[in-house]
Ligand SMILES: Nc1ncnc2c1ncn2[C@@H]1O[C@H](COP(=O)(O)OP(=O)(O)O)[C@@H](O)[C@H]1O
């Protein structure tokens with residue numbers, strides 16, 4: 172049984188006003204346990220709207236969302252319990268920090284779950300460890316931390332709820348490359364260790380290439396592709412036509428092939444490219460076809 | 461969740477009403493609000509309501525929107541109507557039981573005043589629906605500029621108002637986002653005792669304050685970078701012009717007010 176399933180999900184903002192906007196239309200997809208799905212699409216394609224349906228923050232205009240096979244809107248009063256199963260980290264999550272200390276802020280979610288103090292403490296420390304926050308930072312005010320540290324506190328705040336599904340909406344937006352790599356690596360480690368299902372919304376194709384097994388591509392509120400990462404990035408022209416890009420190494424591979432080098436199938440991470448090009452170089456400048 | 465708020469919201473468009481000189485629109489709206497209080501008989505009230513319906517049609521906005529602006533003040537309307545129904549005791553009694561006396565006059569007064577309040581609110585929301593906040597404060601600044609003579613800093617007042625109005629939608633959007641983010645962490649905003657509900661607001665208010673201050677600093681810096689130094693010697697990119705249509709509008713409103721006064725003399729008052 173899929174952990175998450177949507178059927179013909181559609182959502183309209185401000186219906187019945189001149190600002191009416193169909194943000195997503197007819198979205199049907201499933202995510203299995205342990206999946207790592209990347210969600211890409213240009214700005215305004217409906218990515219954020221889609222993920223806010225998966226934990227019941229938005230109620231579909233039409234269509235259904237199932238978590239572990241149960242329609243989450245069957246009992247609207249119980250919607251809060253869905254938020255503990257499906258953890259959502261918003262875009263720029265550092266804007267939501269409010270507690271006196273980073274520790275207390277991370278504990279906000281687990282506290283709302285009604286856990287006892289020992290369990291909360293255990294979860295907060297574990298989550299802080301995952302995002303690489305040192306002990307002394309936990310006792311600081313979140314407003315004294317650097318941008319990257321704030322972001323990690325906010326992500327830890329959702330990880331500490333230990334949700335079955337972790338959704339991150341552009342978790343690396345606005346960070347420097349080092350901060351970006353660090354957070355991405357931490358998410359990958361977290362997923363590996365807990366076998367959590369992860370949905371990662373991102374603009375950055377390199378991030379997606381490095382982490383996701385599957386990619387869901389959105390355009391004008393609809394799903395246009397949902398496939399293995401390699402398959403999606405092999406359709407570079409289609410991606411370009413909807414204002415998206417392929418990772419830089421994939422572009423390099425494509426232009427190498429165009430200029431007559433037999434480099435084999437496309438690589439989409441630097442590591443793949445390295446593994447594939449090095450033997451060719453050793454053979455002597457690559458086999459010129 | 462907060463998207464239902466329409467008071468003070470602007471709906472862009474290109475109707476005659478949208479293109480009207482904002483100064484005239486502002487003055488005429490006040491004139492209309494005053495005029496709504498003139499009628500003492502149904503015919504006069506019908507003229508005032510008819511005029512309102514005509515302007516709504518002119519604005520080309522869905523009538524539903526205008527009705528929506530009434531929703532927040534519905535409790536006030538119900539309250540005043542109830543007061544009138546129970547406290548006006550002249551006229552033919554319709555219902556008499558213990559201390560409750562309902563009379564025809566009470567019902568008439570209640571209906572009359574309810575219609576007045578609705579016209580007043582609908583009329584003023586039509587102003588904000590068809591005029592962008594910046595244009596509106598701009599118009600206000602120009603209308604108030606004679607007050608510079610008494611050393612009132614009209615420009616700064618108008619600038620503050622512009623900024624405040626400009627940030628209302630931003631604040632609503634921000635509040636919405638922060639609420640969603642805290643709800644995603646299991647914050648319970650919808651149930652519990654009054655104390656619990658007030659406490660549940662802390663995770664929303666603190667981030668909201670922090671981001672408002674951040675925005676204020678950013679805006680101040682951006683204004684200084686563009687050498688903003690207040691109103692002295694500033695010229696305007698957009699000048700406001702009165703056109704034939706504006707003059708027609710003034711004439712229509714003046715005529716309507718005069719007509720309402722005449723009707724008061726000709727017909728017997730109902731309230
Ligand atoms: N709160 C809102 N009210 C009205 N329209 C919205 C709101 N949020 C998003 N939209 C609109 O819905 C569309 C999809 O937005 P969003 O889901 O945020 O896209 P993405 O995350 O892919 O950039 C956009 O056109 C956006 O303008």
Ligand SMILES: [Mg+2]
Nearest residue numbers: 218219262340
């Ligand atoms: Mg988004």
